[in-house]
Amino acid sequence: MSHHSLRIRLVATTLLLLAIASALIAVATTISLRQFLIHRLDDDVRASSRILIRAELGSPPTLLLPPRGPRPPDTLTALVRDGTVVTASVSPFGEDPRPVPESEYPDLVSLPEGERPQSVDLGELGDYRLVATRTPIGDTVVSGLPLGPVEAIVTSLVLIELVVTGVTLGGAGVAAAMLVRRELRPLERVAATAARVSTLPLDRGEVSLVERVPDVDPDTEVGKVGSALNRMLDNVGSALEARHESEVQLRQFIADASHELRTPLAAISGYTELTRREELSADVEYSLTRIASQTERMTALVEDLLLLARLDAGRPLERGEVDLTRLVVDAVADAHAAGPDHRWQLDVPDQPVVVPGDGSRLAQVLANLLANARTHTPPGTNVTVALAVEPSSARLSVADDGPGISPDLLPHIFERFARGSASRSRDNGSTGLGLAIVRAVVAAHAGTVNATSKPGCTEFTVRLPRSGA
Ligand SMILES: Nc1ncnc2c1ncn2[C@@H]1O[C@H](COP(=O)(O)OP(=O)(O)O)[C@@H](O)[C@H]1O
Ligand SMILES: [Mg+2]
Structure with missing residues (x-):
């Protein structure tokens, strides 16, 4: 039963207990009524026996007849003398006496004498309560009354009990089902609230946790569960608020810091440039070149950080129609200029592919x-940039046949500061933020980006929702 709902279990348990109680009451009632009726019957049997003996004493034994007067119907009277039945008859109400079949005589003869009537099965006459009494003249008088009426009363009582118990159980089942349903409704509200909360996106951004269990009555057990859940939601809600608060502060701090760093970096670049115009020794010249390149790198890093901080803050993007075909053609032209040793291939449709977004x-x-594709692959690598139109999106892919991304790095490639060890050591302006920016920008355009890589085939695919699609 444990895999059924609580509701079914409660109703079933109630009915089971009720059925057991009804059965106990019915059995006790039936047994005591039957005993009471038999007791009364026995009194009647003894009374009629006494009347019979008086009658027998006052009349010739062979003419023994049931005494007159008001007597219960079907009274059995018999006279046994010297171990044989002299006469045995049953007197139905208002009719002439009927003889007892001789086949039942042995039962009458073998009846022990005594005060207590006994139940005897008299074949077609049915069960009788019989008492055998020795008369002062030495005969044995047997007197008895049928058990039939008692059994009939008991049978009808059992029938009534069955019907009443059945009706009661049916009614109780319906009532219990309704009551239990009503009592469990608050629990369903608790479950529904918990289910709604479980579907809320609580992992990022500003979350308002307004879901609460309605109408909790803290005096009931279910109400206690509900109000405990509500208190927990209060607690979680304020924790989420605090988290969001600190996230906002951190982002703001990064944005401010990046912004503040721009000015001194620009000054360093400027002064380095100025100084390099002077006549300098080779050592100083070299140092200045290093200062210039490191400053450039730091400037790129600060720009990337600032951009990411702004994207994190959900700064609204410029919204316009962007011709991706143009962007791709221009970008490949730039890449070609920057990396003339790579082989650049372009695969764009004739029609311009337009997406809404920030150009x-x-x-x-x-x-x-x-x-x-240029900096993480050796010279001579083929890079193919393809643009295609899909039913609801534009697909942009950049594929190269370079050495590929190591399988350890691939799952983390879009995380901030995730870099391959080669990129770390090589001084190629690597910051580890490039792909994080790609993902953030694409996500801000409601698009997706993913990477696949094996040696000789590395491909980044960006999908952006199309205008009007
Ligand atoms: N086309 C590619 N081929 C091989 N490795 C790549 C490629 N693109 C990216 N990677 C690896 O992914 C890392 C992260 O890239 P990115 O976020 O742009 O950072 P960065 O280029 O500044 O190192 C790179 O350091 C490099 O190891
Ligand atoms: Mg990069």
Whole structure:
């Protein structure tokens, strides 16, 4: 039963207990009524026996007849003398006496004498309560009354009990089902609230946890569960608020810091440039070149950080119609200029592919992907940039036949500061933020990006929702 619902179990248990109680009451009632009736019958049997003996004493034994007067019907009277039945008859109400069949005589003869009547099965006459009494003249008088009426009363009582118990159980089942349903309704509300909360996106951003269990009555057990859940939701809600608060602060801090760093970096670049115009020794010249390149790298890093912080903050993007075909053609041209040793291939449809979005951000996505294909592969690598139209989106892919991304790195490739060990050591301006920016920009356009890679075939695929699609 444990795999049924609580409702079914409660109703079934109630009915089971009720059935057991009814059965106990019915059995006790039946047994005591039967005993009471037999007791009364026995009194009558003894009374009629006494009348019979008086009658026998006052009349010739062979003419023994049932005494007159008001007597219960079907009274059995018999006279046994010297172990043989002299006469035995049953007197129905208002009719002449009927003889007892001789086949039952042995039962009458073998009846022990005594005060207590006994139940004897008299064949076609049915069961009788019989008492045998010795008369002062030495005969044995047997007197008895049928058990039939008692059994009939008991049978009808049992029938009534069965019907009443059945009706009661049926009614109780319906009532219990309704009551239990009503009592469990608050529990269903608790479950529904918990289910709604479980589908809320609580993992990021600003979350307002307004779901609460309605109408909780803290005096009931179910109400206690409900109000405990509500208190827990209060608690979780304020924790989420605190988390969001600190996230916002951190983002703001990064954005501010990046912004503040731009000015001194620009100054360092400027002064480095100025100084390099002077006549300098080779050592100083070299140091300055290093300072210039490191400053450039730091500037790129700060720009990337600032961009990511702004994307995190959900800054609205510029919304316009962006011709992806143009962007791709321009980006490949730039990449070609920057990496003349790679073989660049272009595969775009004749019709312009237009998506809604922020042109300069999408140009950055392309630039980052192409820069990766250029900087993380050896010279001579083929890079194919393809643009295609799908039913509801535009698909942009950048594929190269370079050495590929290591399987350890691939699942984390879009995370911030995720870099291959080669990129870390090589001084190629690697920051590990390029693909994080790609993902953030694409996500801000409600698009998707994914990467597949094996040696000789690395492909980044970006899908962006199309205008009017
Ligand atoms: N086309 C590619 N071929 C091989 N490795 C790549 C390619 N694109 C990206 N990677 C790997 O992914 C890492 C993360 O890329 P990215 O986020 O752009 O950072 P970065 O280019 O600044 O290192 C790179 O360091 C590189 O190891
Ligand atoms: Mg990169």
